[in-house]
Amino acid sequence: MELIFNRKLNDKIRRKIKYVNVIILSASLIVGLLSIKSKPMYKVSISGIELGYVPNKEALEEKVKTSILEEEEKNVDTIAIMAEPEYVLTFVDTKSIAKEDEIVADQMIEVVKQETTITYKYYELALDNQAVDAVDTIEEAEELVNTIKAETKEELDLSIIEKYTEKKEEVKTTELEVAKNEIQEKITKKIEEIKIQEAEEERINSMPEINGIKLAYVPITGTITSRYGVSSRIRSSNHTGLDIATASGTPIKVVASGTVTYADYKGSYGNVVKVDHGNGLETWYAHTSKMYVSEGQQVQAGDVIAAVGSTGNSTGPHLHFEVRVDGEHVNPQNYLYK
Numbered sequence: 001m002e003l004i005f006n007r008k009l010n011d012k013i014r015r016k017i018k019y020v021n022v023i024i025l026s027a028s029l030i031v032g033l034l035s036i037k038s039k040p041m042y043k044v045s046i047s048g049i050e051l052g053y054v055p056n057k058e059a060l061e062e063k064v065k066t067s068i069l070e071e072e073e074k075n076v077d078t079i080a081i082m083a084e085p086e087y088v089l090t091f092v093d094t095k096s097i098a099k100e101d102e103i104v105a106d107q108m109i110e111v112v113k114q115e116t117t118i119t120y121k122y123y124e125l126a127l128d129n130q131a132v133d134a135v136d137t138i139e140e141a142e143e144l145v146n147t148i149k150a151e152t153k154e155e156l157d158l159s160i161i162e163k164y165t166e167k168k169e170e171v172k173t174t175e176l177e178v179a180k181n182e183i184q185e186k187i188t189k190k191i192e193e194i195k196i197q198e199a200e201e202e203r204i205n206s207m208p209e210i211n212g213i214k215l216a217y218v219p220i221t222g223t224i225t226s227r228y229g230v231s232s233r234i235r236s237s238n239h240t241g242l243d244i245a246t247a248s249g250t251p252i253k254v255v256a257s258g259t260v261t262y263a264d265y266k267g268s269y270g271n272v273v274k275v276d277h278g279n280g281l282e283t284w285y286a287h288t289s290k291m292y293v294s295e296g297q298q299v300q301a302g303d304v305i306a307a308v309g310s311t312g313n314s315t316g317p318h319l320h321f322e323v324r325v326d327g328e329h330v331n332p333q334n335y336l337y338k
Helices: 002-037 057-071 100-114 138-151 176-206
Strands: 038-046 049-054 076-081 086-093 116-127 130-135 158-165 223-226 242-245 251-253 258-265 271-278 281-288 304-307 318-325 328-330
Touching: 038 057, 038 100, 049 057, 049 100, 057 100, 100 116, 116 138, 116 176, 130 138, 130 176, 138 158, 138 176, 258 281, 271 304, 281 304
Parallel strands: none
Antiparallel strands: 038 049, 038 086, 076 116, 116 130, 116 158, 223 242, 242 318, 251 304, 258 271, 271 281, 281 318, 318 328
16 A cells, blocks of 8 residues: 555656646746747836836946036035836837937936936135135145235235035135135235234224223314414304315214214204213214214214214304313314324
8 A cells, every 4th residue: 555655656747847847838838938929128217207217237337427417517515316116027019119218318328317416526625704705625625724824924814625516516616726816815805904903903992081981083184274362353252173175065073982972953053063972072064065973873983873064153164173081172282283
């Protein structure tokens, strides 16, 4: 019985092997027939768009990548492709796909460009944190900074700022020599400004004080036509200020910072501006043709507050400049116009 069973089992196995061989042979015949008129290709689609067929997906992606990099050869930091292509292996009639792989590549390049984010990097050169120019590489930036610092004796706040943008039009870099010239021009201008500022500070420091208030400016320059304390037929009392004659319309500067307490017409003074500087100091500017401030307004030393005129009791265009300390007028020439 055992022998009969084994024989039956062996016959069954042989039939299965024969069946598998038939399947393999049939599949081979089918593949052979297909290979005569068709070949395996990848059907390519991206962002839901079917592009066609290619024989080699790696070659396709390399061509796309190379094409994008060739167009964006400068300042590229990163390229992020948001759309991923999909591939399905299939058999395709060789006659219907002649040169289609090239068309697919061109189409894919266009789609990928639309779905790609490119980040550009460049380097700004800044003087006192103000951008002056930009170059392409960190090596260029460092060379430029080192060269300029070596050639300039002044202490400079010259720095390099790494910049990123996704907008190619924002990358406005220049050649190294051009950038160097522009920065040196800025440095020369900056040094001149510093010298002017230092001279102005020295001038202001040399100006007098009244009750601790620094007189930073003279109101106008001109010819003194009437001094403090003199008597005149056109006045009922001695002169309480200093008259400085100059052309009508000449800007009048306030001598120190303060608050405008009056800006109106006042009898013999004509149009007059009064400014309270604190600590009991007040200055008056009379006979003006125009007033550019109003009562309650805060002014800074050197601000133009009025224009020279000849309003009120006046014999010609001039400024009547008056200084009052704790309500009493004093001689302006004790402090200014010496």
